[in-house]
Amino acid sequence: MTDNAKEYMSKELNAYCSGIGIQQLSTNPYSPEESCVVEKSNYTVMNKVRCMLQACGMDNRYWGEALSYVVYTENRSPTKALGGKTPFKALFGRKPNIDHLRPFGCTAFVFIDKAKRTKLDHRATKCVFVVYIYYASQHKSYRLVTAILANSLTAVRSSLRKTSYQPTRRKYEDTDDVESTSTTIIPCEQVSQDSVGASTKAPESPISTNQSDQGRVSDPEQDEGAISSDQDSSDSEVEFENPTGLEALSGGHHQVFSVDVINDTPQSFADIKASPNKQAWLDATQDEYNSLLNNGTWVLTDLPPGRKALACKWLWRNKFDAVGRFTKYKARLVIKGFLQRYGLVYLEIFTPVLRYNTLRLVLFLVACNSWKIRQMDVKTAFLNGSLDDDTEIYMVQPPNYVLPAQRAKCANSRRRSGLKQAPRCWYLTLHQFLVGIGFERCVKEVCPYIKRVGESMVLLTVYVDDITITGNNNDDIEKACDELKQRFEMTDLGQLKSILGIQVDVKGNVVTMSQQGYVEVLLDKFNMVDCNPVSTPEVIGQVLKPSKLNPSEVKALNLPYRELVGSLQYLVTCTRPDIANAVRNLSKHLSCYDESHWKQAKRVLRYLKGTKSLCLKIDCTGQVGAxxxxxxxxxxxxxxxxxxxxxxxxxxxxxxxxxxxxxxxxxxxxxxxxxxxxxxxxxxxxxxxxxxxxxxxxxxxxxxxxxxxxxxxxxxxxxxxxxxxxxxxxxxxxxxxxxxxxxxxxxxxxPTKLMIADILTKAIPREQFEILRSKMGLADGPTN
The missing domain is CATH 3.30.420.10 (Ribonuclease H-like superfamily/Ribonuclease H)
Known part of the structure; x- marks a missing residue:
């Protein structure tokens, strides 16, 4: 039963419900009592939200954060409906940890990483605590109304003192001290290291750096731990151990904050232990480790005199498709290639990739000839490329996968992600294989490959580990896919749907390319989700002049101007040529910008807000082969x-x-x-x-x-x-x-009125802009 809200009355939802036997009911207009259970819950929660905002003197724009705080706290509070249990315990079967709970609106301090400050800069930023976000770590993390949170901050301390927030001082939500997220910002004064120590108290549970104090995660099976064939059975068990010293700090308290907290992305094995998706992350890590063993990535050996073993680290992330849907948990072991020395272990590192123009051209061929197009992904692609015979790389054993009986040994690695030359080695390996099975590399663009057999043609494109295969003979396409699967471990993704952040829809002679999901990410990232749309990306007659501010004053503005312009340029390159002129104007001022430039950049986002469903549409219906x-x-x-x-x-x-x-x-x-x-x-x-x-x-x-x-x-x-x-x-x-x-x-x-390229040289009136935009092939596509 719904309350007649439009989002519940769409044709798509009605069709879905009818298809699975769900009957939709709705209440009468202006009759919330007919859905009293839900309405009462909303009423209770919003009362608390209002009280907290007023008590802290915060603006109503932060009602979303206050709402999240209330829900988080309510889920960890006993309730009569569950016999005195908390909703958290009823769901997870264990008592919630409430040691981290803090009052809404209390003061907090975030230390600034040394890489983001000089010796005389402030050591911390004063913040306002507004909401909890569950994050896989030894501590729960807090979202702060502050300068944007970085991937890792040295420490966070909060006081129980209530903060009086003054919204009149608000500027844009960003700083140069830390990286950008979609967190809303309340600019607060920065404080020195001394003031932080004087006004805050130490964490209640200090992090131990003693290895014996650290917990352990589940062990892999014995047969998965073997690294070399000459080991005895006692060495085949891999011991999971938590890092010590600085590594322990890096995996624990050092990682309280992360840009990816919403996606529950761990930064260490300690984070995985505390994650609700612990087993999924462990499985992804084990899959990566197994791939390394199966590919013969390394052999344990003694480190030769005079050589230094490079460190390595585990990386985890959630993978999403072009529309933002979660696809899988991903783990990757990488060597710290930035420690390599030029001339000693690497020389050439250049690797060609597919140009976006070529990708569009291939999709045009698909639409014009009504071809099918397949997509394949190479698993752990860089592990398939081998170094030169005279090149040897030594790496320490992977964290948490150290063989107990061979702790002193290092991995002699000839294939490794993270090496500077790894992408080049993989490309050369793939190139040699494709040439060996009859493909020829194009001269004008080195990443498309063609295989011709009589009248049959197979066209294959490569962008690192993303491969597309199309052509005029489906049997030959299938044969090429099978040959790739036999040589490399591949994931067959079937019909091309998403590549390089572009959502692709192929239906016969009609192909659409869209980046609606990416636009929505940008709007959220730069806090423009609720902005008012505009009809054009530029204002006629408006001229952006170089800022008169000096570099230090530009930095003090704390505006992510360059980041936004770079993101917009990516849109222009892929699917949105209608904003090309606006982005060109913005790009002229990457080192000399001010509030006026930032305002114009936000106008482009406002334009994208109203046109996010636009896509490049190739319609060859009735013109096959033309x-x-x-x-x-x-x-x-x-x-x-x-x-x-x-x-x-x-x-x-x-x-x-x-x-x-x-x-x-x-x-x-x-x-x-x-x-x-x-x-x-x-x-x-x-x-x-x-x-x-x-x-x-x-x-x-x-x-x-x-x-x-x-x-x-x-x-x-x-x-x-x-x-x-x-x-x-x-x-x-x-x-x-x-x-x-x-x-x-x-x-x-x-005639000038029909000149489509006019949209790329200057700002033009709305009516003319919309006409030329449609002639460019931009049309409304399906919404996400």
Whole structure:
């Protein structure tokens, strides 16, 4: 039974309930008494929320944190309904630990890591405690209304003193001292180390650094512990032991805070012990350890004189798909490769990866030819790559997996995640295998591989351990998948649904690419979930000027400006060319920004809030096999403080954006025609790459149509005669004329009102913006 709320009356929910035999009922309007049990609970909780906010003098915007605090406390309080038990005990079968409970709104102090401060900077930040978050650690962690929490803070101390919060001092929720999360921020004064010691009390349960005081986690089975074949049976049991000294601090009190607390991501084995998902994390760790053994990653040996064994560490994280759905628990053992010395244990480390333009091109081929596309993931990919024969790496034994009888030995490792050359070694291993089974690597783009057998073609792309396979013959695709599975341990993910943070939906001749989940993460991360949407990412006539603040004043603003601009640029690169010009403007001020720049960056987030469901839609219905590329080019003359023009171009395929770019030109031009001609040169270079790559893939292009809205620029490119006003143009820009004469490029005039690339050079009115945006191939997609 629901109260007629819209979220419970959707067609999708109705269809789901009907399909499994659930009858939906709803109360009458304005009749909460018909659902009295639920309404009474909400009433009781909200009364407590209101009282706590008023008692602490906090703004009502923090009602969510107060609500979480009330629920957390209520779940650990006895109730008559359960016979005096707490809800926590009724659920987990054990009494809750309440040693960590603190009053809502009390003062807390967070020590700042040495890496984030200088000798004379404050040692801690004064905070306001607002809510508990269960986190796998020896202590429960607190979410603080403060500067953003880092992955690890040295210590946290809280006092029972109530804090009077003044919301009028609030600025944006971030600092440079620590990393960003979605935690709401109340800026409080920073305090020195002396004041922290004077106004706080020590933790009630100090952390022991003695190994004998540490608990142990469950042991693996005996046959899983063998590392070398010449060991006796007594050595085959792996002893789990907790680290000592600084490692114990790192695994315990040092890890009270984490950005990933919501996802219950452990930072140490001590965290795993306290996690409600303990067994899942242990299983993931054991799976990783087993993979290392099965791949023959190391052999235990004595450390040669003069050599130093590199340290290693365990990393854990939750894996999610492109829409934010949890997929699995992941553990990874990595060597601390940053300790490697160049020339001694590594030389070349460059590794090619698939370009996003190429990924979109492959998806365009899939839609155009109605192909199927499979996705595969290589398990522990870097373990499959071997080092050179003359390279030896020595590593200490993995934490908590030390053989009791061989504590003094180290692992002679030839395959290891974390090494600087590990990605390159894996790529070379995969390349050699693919060539061995008949694939050929493309020349213009090294990560697509092609295998042709008669009329059959299989197209394979590689981005580290993410592999996609498509082509015109399903049997050959299946054969390629089987060959990969026989050589490497693979996870067959079936039809491509998500890759590189992009949600992909393939249905016949229609393919959509969306990043709605990523946009929602950004909105939450920068506390813009409840912002008011706007219709355009920029304001017409608004000019962002370099800040007059000096570097120290910019740092004092505590704004995550660079982080946000980088996140927005990732969106532009993948699926959102409509914000390219706005992000280009923001990118000019990464070292000289102020509140005005931050406000404009938040406006882009507000625009994304209202358009998060937009996706690139490739619709080839009725046009199967009609592969035709066209392009649009434009320039905004002298539209910058240094009077340089802005170039913008789009490469389109059947009405959908394949590639887009917004860029300031490198020279000052003397006329609009000259600016347009230089923009044409940038576009033609991009088009030639597409022409040659498509020819390699078996889709040759006779010529590509380029739309330009400047007749003079077209005349300069087509007519080699003498032009008095353009004779000074650099010779390299006549590259366009050469390609036109060869017939590879065909220039066509396009009226300015129909010039799609106009959206990439300047801010334009809403009506025109929405028209051009739709012509780019951006359309509403399915909501998450």
């Amino acid at each position: 592969f035709q590329v066209e392009a649009y080019c434009d320039a905004d003359f002298a539209n910058s403080e240094d009077r340089r023009s802005i170039s913008g171009f789009l490469v389109m395929f059947l009405g959908c954006c394949l590639s887009a770019r917004s860029r300031k030109q490198t020279m000052v031009t003397l006329s609009t025609a000259e600016a347009e001609y230089i923009a044409l040169c940038d576009l033609v270079k991009e088009l030639l790459w597409y022409i040659e790559l498509l020819e390699e893939l078996g889709f040759p292009q006779r010529s590509i149509v380029v739309h330009c809205d400047n007749q003079s620029a077209i005349a300069i490119a087509k007519n080699p005669g003498h032009h008095e006003r353009t004779k000074h143009i650099s010779t390299k820009y006549y590259f366009v004329r050469d390609q036109v004469e060869k017939g590879r490029i065909q220039l066509i005039y396009c």
